[in-house]
Amino acid sequence: MQITLTQSGGLAGKKLTASLNSTLTDKEWKILIDTIKANVAEKSKKRDAFSYTLQKKEEEATKTSIDISAIPAAYDDLFKKLFDGLEPAQ
16 A cells, blocks of 8 residues: 655645555554554644644545654654655645
8 A cells, every 4th residue: 555644834834745655454554543543642742843644645535644753663664764755745
C-alpha cells in the first residue's frame, strides 16, 4: 500500500509531503491509526508548530490527523523513511 505523510504549518507555512510503498495490510493500517489515536489520548498535549496527516495515497477518506509523539515505536522505521522523504508539495 502507498502511504502519504503531509506536514503543514511551521514558521514558513510550507506544506511538505512524502509517499512510500509499504508492506502494511489494510488490517495493519487500521491498527496503526487506532494505536496512534489511543496514544494521543494517553499523552499530554504538546503544541508543535507543525501539523501532520497520514493517508493511504489517493484515498482521501483515509486521511487522518496524527500527533507524531503518539507514533508507536514499532513503526519508527516506517516514519523515519517518511520524514526523511519530506519534500515541498507540488
